[in-house]
Amino acid sequence: MPSFAKRSYAPSNGSRSDAEIMFDDHCALDLSATEFRLFSDLLRDRCGLHFDEANRYLVEKRVARRIVECDVGSFASYLYQLRQGPHAEEEFSKLVDSLTTNETYFFRERAQIGALVSEIIPEMLSRQGARKRPVSIWSAGCSSGEEPFSIVMMALQANLAPGRDFRVYASDISRAVLSKARRGIYREASFRETEGFMRRHYFARRKASCVSPTRSSAMSISCT
Numbered sequence: 001m002p003s004f005a006k007r008s009y010a011p012s013n014g015s016r017s018d019a020e021i022m023f024d025d026h027c028a029l030d031l032s033a034t035e036f037r038l039f040s041d042l043l044r045d046r047c048g049l050h051f052d053e054a055n056r057y058l059v060e061k062r063v064a065r066r067i068v069e070c071d072v073g074s075f076a077s078y079l080y081q082l083r084q085g086p087h088a089e090e091e092f093s094k095l096v097d098s099l100t101t102n103e104t105y106f107f108r109e110r111a112q113i114g115a116l117v118s119e120i121i122p123e124m125l126s127r128q129g130a131r132k133r134p135v136s137i138w139s140a141g142c143s144s145g146e147e148p149f150s151i152v153m154m155a156l157q158a159n160l161a162p163g164r165d166f167r168v169y170a171s172d173i174s175r176a177v178l179s180k181a182r183r184g185i186y187r188e189a190s191f192r193e194t195e196g197f198m199r200r201h202y203f204a205r206r207k208a209s210c211v212s213p214t215r216s217s218a219m220s221i222s223c224t
């Protein structure tokens with residue numbers, strides 16, 4: 001039976017949730033090498049997420065936070081909940097949400113999207129000859145939707161027509177970010193690389209500091 005040593009973590013730089021504070025103060029746990037392997041195997045087998053030794057501290061900290069939030073007390077009990085608990089699927093999804101890094105903003109990969117819309121899509125369309133079909137673009141790991149919306153905006157700027165020339169599909173392993181993508185409401189941080197004219201043309205202001213895209217019909221979003 002694995003043993004669970006108590007340990008204190010250094011405070012993180014960002015703001016800490018109640019669960020994190022409670023975790024740091026009272027119930028820090030060490031993840032043994034065997035437990036780390038069990039968690040990393042489970043994550044790899046169930047959803048293809050790969051964590052090696054270099055990520056062990058991250059996995060330990062994020063899993064421990066879920067242990068506090070679920071009030072199950074140990075890594076072994078939590079692993080049992082993930083495998084056979086009454087809410088195993090829902091909990092697995094929450095764990096995945098907590099382990100993924102969802103950093104994104106509009107035009108984060110401007111050069112790649114530029115190449116896609118100005119070279120790759122036109123070339124694929126021209127190769128099709130007379131019987132043209134729209135090129136399907138898959139933003140796999142779309143986070144909260146800034147990447148697929150950026151593709152749509154740049155394609156429209158390049159005079160490509162949604163439905164006729166291209167369609168964008170977007171998916172992500174994290175349900176939390178996908179629901180943000182479906183909502184399509186963005187705050188200032190998402191626009192750090194967006195020119196003013198693009199923002200004015202493609203987005204409408206909703207409430208203070210919230211804007212949403214006005215032309216999203218060329219995009220569909222699904223869970224991976």
Ligand SMILES: C[S@@+](CC[C@H](N)C(=O)[O-])C[C@H]1O[C@@H](n2cnc3c(N)ncnc32)[C@H](O)[C@@H]1O
Nearest residue numbers: 100101102103104108141143147172173174224
């Ligand atoms: C750093 S974000 C990048 C988002 C966007 N592609 C961009 O460049 O702005 C990576 C995203 O990939 C997702 N992700 C990681 N592994 C995945 C997998 N195996 N299947 C689907 N999505 C995955 C994460 O949940 C996260 O939202």
